[in-house]
């Protein structure tokens with residue numbers, strides 16, 4: 001069944017200046033993502049995967065082309081608008097967790113909810129930490145947690161504002177096989193219960209096998225896509 005399009009990328013280009021040279025990192029990438037789907041983005045190191053999700057999330061500006069997320073023109077919206085969209089609608093998970101070292105697990109998870117002005121940030125953070133099995137680690141600092149536990153804190157933080165979309169950049173890349181599987185299970189559980197669209201950069205077969213769609217990049221070009229998007233109606 002066709003779902004509404006939540007993310008639409010058209011003729012996206014990104015060029016970095018490196019000395020006198022221009023480095024073309026993304027070349028004419030186009031695709032559209034249905035709400036609630038789980039997309040894996042795969043490709044060799046340096047193929048542009050991280051750059052692609054940074055552009056989709058409005059963390060960077062494209063050199064050409066457009067990104068529409070949830071009706072917002074991410075390629076041209078003012079910085080404050082992008083910050084608002086990210087806080088309200090976007091969750092992030094990174095390979096290296098990116099927790100704030102001076103805050104406890106509970107405080108790390110509360111941050112996005114507090115920025116949003118949520119009244120029950122503490123209660124919600126405790127609920128989400130319980131959902132990822134960390135109810136007994138609320139007051140631990142990141143250094144006191146294992147890698148898998150830190151990534152579970154990052155997942156709770158990513159989901160606390162019930163984002164419409166989750167961008168994850170190699171979320172299991174720093175974890176052993178068993179812990180990685182547990183993290184994959186959590187991400188897909190939260191996708192199922194919250195209807196969150198997933199955009200997952202990964203080398204992990206567990207993740208690609210569970211994805212509803214796999215997009216392949218090579219040398220900055222989209223070289224494979226398990227779903228035809230050219231005929232999808234743009235709404």
Ligand SMILES: Nc1ncnc2c1ncn2[C@@H]1O[C@H](COP(=O)(O)OP(=O)(O)O)[C@@H](O)[C@H]1O
Nearest residue numbers: 016023025043044045046047048049050051052
């Ligand atoms: N800020 C930057 N300035 C210059 N080059 C960059 C920058 N960010 C990424 N690149 C280059 O863009 C290419 C793609 O990088 P990236 O998107 O991180 O690839 P991937 O995530 O697939 O490994 C690489 O060659 C990288 O060196």
Ligand SMILES: [Mg+2]
Nearest residue numbers: 049050051169
């Ligand atoms: Mg990368």
